[in-house]
Amino acid sequence: MKNSFSRQSAGEAAILDAAVRLFSANGYDAVSMREVASEAGVSKANIYHHFDSKEALYRAILHQSAEDLSGLVETLAEGAGSFESRISEFAAGHLKHLDGNPLASRLIIREAFSSDDERSRVLVDQVFGSIFERIVSIFRAGQQAGALRRELDPALCATLLMGADVFFFQARDMLNQLPQADFAAHPARFSREMVEVMLRGMMNPEGEG
Amino acid sequence: MKNSFSRQSAGEAAILDAAVRLFSANGYDAVSMREVASEAGVSKANIYHHFDSKEALYRAILHQSAEDLSGLVETLAEGAGSFESRISEFAAGHLKHLDGNPLASRLIIREAFSSDDERSRVLVDQVFGSIFERIVSIFRAGQQAGALRRELDPALCATLLMGADVFFFQARDMLNQLPQADFAAHPARFSREMVEVMLRGMMNPEGEG
DNA sequence: TAACTGACCGACCGGACGGTCAGTTTAAAC
DNA sequence: GTTTAAACTGACCGTCCGGTCGGTCAGTTA
Structure with missing residues (x-):
């Protein structure tokens, strides 16, 4: 299981920050992982390095x-x-x-x-x-x-x-x-x-x- | 503009009925036109015969x-x-x-x-x-x-x-x-x-x- | 310096998406 | 019984989706 109790990297923090903004404004279904990645300034693959799935990130x-x-x-x-x-x-x-x-x-x-x-x-x-x-x-x-x-x-x-x-x-x-x-x-x-x-x-x- | 003041066909009524059920339960983004069509018992293309777009149906x-x-x-x-x-x-x-x-x-x-x-x-x-x-x-x-x-x-x-x-x-x-x-x-x-x-x-x- | 790790990326996959279109069925008007 | 327009369909299009892959690279650890 990813994203356990380890310290956050800068990228992970950016991902979480972008995710809370986007999911909060538009809801789960209206937000794509590409949007989150773009908003966080990281690659989409990097999100999956830190979180198992879109659901897990949410x-x-x-x-x-x-x-x-x-x-x-x-x-x-x-x-x-x-x-x-x-x-x-x-x-x-x-x-x-x-x-x-x-x-x-x-x-x-x-x-x-x-x-x-x-x-x-x-x-x-x-x-x-x-x-x-x-x-x-x-x-x-x-x-x-x-x-x-x-x-x-x-x-x-x-x-x-x-x-x-x-x-x-x-x-x-x-x-x-x-x-x-x-x-x-x-x-x-x-x-x-x-x-x-x-x-x-x-x-x-x-x-x- | 489709769906003006003409009388409703049986199919159109079924589409509206299915749409209100699905959109109401899951929200706009989580519902696909294929779902609406399947739930209404009509083809997807038929929805577009009665409504201009997903947005128009909503x-x-x-x-x-x-x-x-x-x-x-x-x-x-x-x-x-x-x-x-x-x-x-x-x-x-x-x-x-x-x-x-x-x-x-x-x-x-x-x-x-x-x-x-x-x-x-x-x-x-x-x-x-x-x-x-x-x-x-x-x-x-x-x-x-x-x-x-x-x-x-x-x-x-x-x-x-x-x-x-x-x-x-x-x-x-x-x-x-x-x-x-x-x-x-x-x-x-x-x-x-x-x-x-x-x-x-x-x-x-x-x-x- | 060699082994290893976590952070990170571009390219790609199968599938689902909204939407289109040529063509068939249906049913009322003549 | 033919004409006609609306109702309806299956096949298809380009795009975007969530997710995976092989691989790079900087930084530890030994």
């Missing part, structure tokens, strides 16, 4: 992107503080991550929503499962502390919060074309107002200032 | 799907009644449409979120612009009637509502794999609870029972 950059996301969510989910601040900071941090890593994010979102049956299953099992559980646990903790309304489903709340960030990221180019949606240019503002609406809708009215 | 099914969606949203946005019921019915109807037309919906969502610069621009200009405006106008009306909080951005509210439906539809296969998200199997329940949270977060606390 997997490699997907794996790295998924690890980045997992690390980020772990950090965000660890945060202490009040329920409100935890939710607020998670949403803002998550959207900032999407915004700051658009290539990797596009790649992962595309893969996660792919209808390829088995293809996304691995990603969900190994990555999204634990990510989702972390977010749900924040809502569960808030519920036990009496901040989140008792009748709400924590998993549904987590879906709404994460979904709003992801949808905003996905739809941003589209929203930017719509004159009404001037918030499209200000992700931090979107995140703030989105969380404000969500929390007001989710939190227990009793025990609040 | 455009044809995309156009039809977009018109279905536009019609649905117009109907949903016309509804009278209270602000709450209009929002609630819109969200439920929208999600039901996504759920009932998964192939066309997938096609449109994929196209709308594509990063192909010019490619999605036409769709946004001609379809999503008016759809979005319809939804925003519901929120604006609610705001003028005093139901929606004055400090909220109607366009942001519309994005949250529509985004929750779209994200749920996109992520459903994924959510179904997560044991916590048992609501994934019940779109009507998701829609109901989602709207309940959203409205509670958006509505003016004064003037309510």
Whole structure:
């Protein structure tokens, strides 16, 4: 098996860099190995020296992107503080991550929503499962502390919060074309107002200032 | 230009049917004209008798799907009644449409979120612009009637509502794999609870029972 | 200096791609 | 029953695809 734990050569790094750019922008099928080679400034054969196949190259950059996301969510989910601040900071941090890593994010979102049956299953099992559980646990903790309304489903709340960030990221180019949606240019503002609406809708009215 | 306003032959209908299935499941690049022909039970050359090119075939099914969606949203946005019921019915109807037309919906969502610069621009200009405006106008009306909080951005509210439906539809296969998200199997329940949270977060606390 | 290794390349392979075309079948109009 | 136009087909074209091959070369290691 190629591309194990050895140090990266300059060419391999260039290949990975070109691949993440191209696959992220155009998807797996629309990218040819010739394009990757040309964009990376190496020969096509050299790619096959470092990676077993096109699929293996794709997997490699997907794996790295998924690890980045997992690390980020772990950090965000660890945060202490009040329920409100935890939710607020998670949403803002998550959207900032999407915004700051658009290539990797596009790649992962595309893969996660792919209808390829088995293809996304691995990603969900190994990555999204634990990510989702972390977010749900924040809502569960808030519920036990009496901040989140008792009748709400924590998993549904987590879906709404994460979904709003992801949808905003996905739809941003589209929203930017719509004159009404001037918030499209200000992700931090979107995140703030989105969380404000969500929390007001989710939190227990009793025990609040 | 082929495929104008003439009546459809049986073969043409079969081609369109196969195309919408294949393009929707696998995307533009991953589908070959040979596959479409085989799936439709016609020769490849026959597809070119009815459509100018692969791109034209794709455009044809995309156009039809977009018109279905536009019609649905117009109907949903016309509804009278209270602000709450209009929002609630819109969200439920929208999600039901996504759920009932998964192939066309997938096609449109994929196209709308594509990063192909010019490619999605036409769709946004001609379809999503008016759809979005319809939804925003519901929120604006609610705001003028005093139901929606004055400090909220109607366009942001519309994005949250529509985004929750779209994200749920996109992520459903994924959510179904997560044991916590048992609501994934019940779109009507998701829609109901989602709207309940959203409205509670958006509505003016004064003037309510 | 000889043996060996990993990085790298140009040329090539079989096959699939989108698209074309000359010609056949079908079916309605006359 | 012939005419006619649309529906339809198999064979074919040039191009690009993912992947492989033999081989070069700079840099270790012995």
